[in-house]
Amino acid sequence: MTRWALLLEYDGTPFVGWQRQINGLSVQEVLEQAAAHLNAGQPVASIVAGRTDAGVHAEGQVAHIDLPNAHSAKAIRDALNYHMKPHPVVVLNxxxxxxxxxxxxxxxxxxxxxxxxxxxxxPALLAGRVWHVPHPLDAAAMHAAAQRLLGRHDFTSFRAASCQAKSPIRTLDRLDVTRQDDVIEVVTEARSFLHHQVRNFVGTLKLVGEGRWPIERMTTALEAKNRAAAGPTAPPEGLTLIGVGYADSPFTSQGLSSIASDASMIPID
Structure with missing residues (x-):
């Protein structure tokens, strides 16, 4: 067997999230059903870097699967993409x-x-990919408030009640807020995140952007260690997993261009 690292992108709109659920179609189910075609119809289990929620998108999700040794990287990529049609999930690498x-x-x-x-x-062109907020937001104030969350903290105030993580302690390396015309972007990086942590950050930062909260209240919310002290949870459609980092990334030595899409698709059964 060969272990394959897969770089994925998907539109989360039609899915119940990454993880298999009994109440709808998941990204994991689509990938594993496709992978079974490469394994003589036998089930294939996948492990993912981050389990995205329903409606959350990905541009740089990473998963791994184990498959028989008979196929090249190009064949694996193209066959998985063939069998995942028409769902909005593709293997980039x-x-x-x-x-x-x-x-x-x-x-x-x-x-x-x-x-x-x-x-x-x-939104028309960006429908399903953004949170539409019609009243003006102060992105500079949001950014200033966001910087108060950087570092290692107890993030209980920004943790979903259903979060199953053993500890609320996390180290937040980046939380930047920028504006380009009508679009405000919040970009954040950490080793790992708590359930709904990013969406809870954004929902709270919106209160600052509206002028309903002073910048200093972000520190108060963090130090309270109480979910009720922070703002609401932002909706999922604005959120995208844009990348996963590794000490020795399998995708840096063999970039996307080295396995660019071929003219032919190769279904494997």
Whole structure:
């Protein structure tokens, strides 16, 4: 068997999230059903770097699967993409890795981007990919407030009640808020995040952007260690997993251009 690291992108809109659920279709189910075609119809288990929620998108998700040795990286990528049609999930890159490499536990960084469309008119082209906030937001104030969350803290105030992490302690390396015309972007990086942590950051920062909270209140919310002290949870459609980092990334030595899409698709059964 060969272990394959997969770089994925997907539109989370039609899915119940990454993880298999009994109440709808998941990204994991789509990938594993496709992978079974490469394994003589036998089930294939996948491990993912970050389990995204329903409606959350990915541009740089990473997973791994184990498959028989008979196929090249191009064949793996193209066959998976063929069998995942018509679902909005694609493999951008497939790289053979060592048997002890793990998409989740080998990862040392996750990066997310949250987009807010800050204009009066509703989105058309960006529908399903942004949080539409029609009233003006002060992105500079939001950024200043965000910097108060950097570092190692107890993030209980920004943790979902359903979070199953053993500890609320996390180290936040980046939380930047910028504006480009009508779009406000919140980009954050950490080794790992608590459930709904990023969306809770954004929902709270929106209160600062509206002028309802002073910048200093972000520190008060953090120090309270109480979910009720922070703002609401932002909706999922604005959130995208943009990258997963590894000490020795399998995707840096073999970039996307080295396995650019071929003219032919190769279904494997």
């Amino acid at each position: 497939a790289v053979a890795v060592s048997d002890d490499w793990n998409a989740r536990f080998s990862a040392n960084r996750r990066a997310y981007r949250f987009r807010i469309l800050n204009r009066r008119t509703r």
